[in-house]
Amino acid sequence: MKPYVLLNSAMTVDGKIATNNSSMKISGKNDLIRVHTLRKEYDGIMVGINTVLIDNPKLTIHKINCKKSENPTRIIVDSSARIPLDSKVLNDDAKTIVIVSSKANKASVELLKEKCNVIICGSKQVNLKLALDKLYSLGIKSILLEGGSTLNFSMFKEKLIDEVSICIGSKILGGYDSKTFVDGEGFDKNDCINLKIKKVEKIDDDILLKYDVIY
Ligand SMILES: NC(=O)C1=CN([C@@H]2O[C@H](COP(=O)(O)OP(=O)(O)OC[C@H]3O[C@@H](n4cnc5c(N)ncnc54)[C@H](OP(=O)(O)O)[C@@H]3O)[C@@H](O)[C@H]2O)C=CC1
Ligand SMILES: Nc1nc(O)c(N)c(N[C@@H]2O[C@H](COP(=O)(O)O)[C@@H](O)[C@H]2O)n1
Numbered sequence: 001m002k003p004y005v006l007l008n009s010a011m012t013v014d015g016k017i018a019t020n021n022s023s024m025k026i027s028g029k030n031d032l033i034r035v036h037t038l039r040k041e042y043d044g045i046m047v048g049i050n051t052v053l054i055d056n057p058k059l060t061i062h063k064i065n066c067k068k069s070e071n072p073t074r075i076i077v078d079s080s081a082r083i084p085l086d087s088k089v090l091n092d093d094a095k096t097i098v099i100v101s102s103k104a105n106k107a108s109v110e111l112l113k114e115k116c117n118v119i120i121c122g123s124k125q126v127n128l129k130l131a132l133d134k135l136y137s138l139g140i141k142s143i144l145l146e147g148g149s150t151l152n153f154s155m156f157k158e159k160l161i162d163e164v165s166i167c168i169g170s171k172i173l174g175g176y177d178s179k180t181f182v183d184g185e186g187f188d189k190n191d192c193i194n195l196k197i198k199k200v201e202k203i204d205d206d207i208l209l210k211y212d213v214i215y
Contacts, residue, residue: 002132005046006163007145007152008038010206011181012171017149020177023055026169028204036063038165042072042144044097044135048151049078052087059146060093073097073140077151079125081108081118090115097138099131128158153184156193156213164195164211167203 010026011017018024027035039045039061051057059074060066071094076083081104083089089096096116100109102123112118119138121131135143145155155161166181187193195211202208 001136002129002160003043003136003140004142004163005132005145005155005161006038006042006143006165007155007161008035008165008167009147009152009181010167010169012169012173014172014174015180016173016175016178017147017181018054018179019173019175020179021054023057024173026171027167027206028169030203031167031169031206031208032063034167034203034208036061036066038144039072040064040066040070042142044073044075044140044143046075046077046143046145046151048148049076049082050150051146051148052076052078052083052089054148056088057146058088058091058093068093071095072144075099075135075140075143077126077128077131078104079122080104081112083112085111085115097135099126101126125154128154128160132160149179149181149183152182153186156182157184157187159215161213164209164213166209166211168207168209170205 009017045059060071074089074096076098078098079101081100098118119134121127194214196214197211199210
């Protein structure tokens with residue numbers, strides 16, 4: 001069994017979710033309140049290690065009222081256990097699970113275990129199917145996937161995403177190296193992911209699109 005997965009992101013009108021090496025606010029205040037309300041509904045929030053290294057996010061519910069106990073479990077996909085021990089996601093505001101592969105340095109994993117729960121899935125990069133299976137057995141029945149673009153691609157490739165919500169901020173970023181909503185090696189034109197639109201909503205100067213994923 002796998003947890004239900006909603007991929008939520010914000011992108012510019014030209015499809016970028018960030019520049020190539022820094023984070024930026026793309027959607028407005030009310031969209032961020034929507035995201036934090038969503039966080040409250042999910043058992044886990046998942047991101048790739050580059051998002052932690054670049055953004056140093058909190059991944060807690062901090063834009064709306066919330067008790068500490070209501071924070072979802074933060075899940076970081078980090079094959080080599082590169083996560084810095086002073087990352088905000090390793091503070092005690094919420095539980096954290098770091099998913100590594102068996103190639104991760106054993107000493108780094110031992111140090112990490114003092115800060116959070118560590119699970120090992122896969123031999124090179126994290127085996128995402130196995131990881132979601134393990135997370136389900138640990139009681140994580142729903143996951144809010146919050147990027148970045150490399151993890152988004154792999155999660156689509158493994159057919160692990162059930163639903164997508166993408167907020168289009170009224171901005172243009174451009175740039176050959178800016179991250180797009182989904183990067184990775186890309187799909188062949190015959191294998192592209194098909195979506196079914198569920199809702200279109202205007203939130204201030206942003207547009208929120210909601211889709212089901214059709215595999
Ligand atoms: N606007 C928005 O909504 C959001 C924007 N962002 C932006 O996205 C950017 C980061 O995106 P990106 O650089 O693509 O990195 P990701 O956050 O997607 O992290 C990717 C890394 O995850 C690790 N990983 C482990 N296993 C897997 C696997 N099976 N498949 C894929 N990745 C795996 C890899 O590192 P390793 O092999 O070392 O484990 C990989 O390089 C940041 O600039 C951030 O600001 C991020 C989230 C939301
Ligand atoms: N939904 C959304 N809109 C934006 O404009 C964003 N920049 C992001 N970024 C994601 O949120 C993380 C920051 O979370 P905290 O506020 O620190 O808890 C960031 O790392 C991205 O995953 N999302």
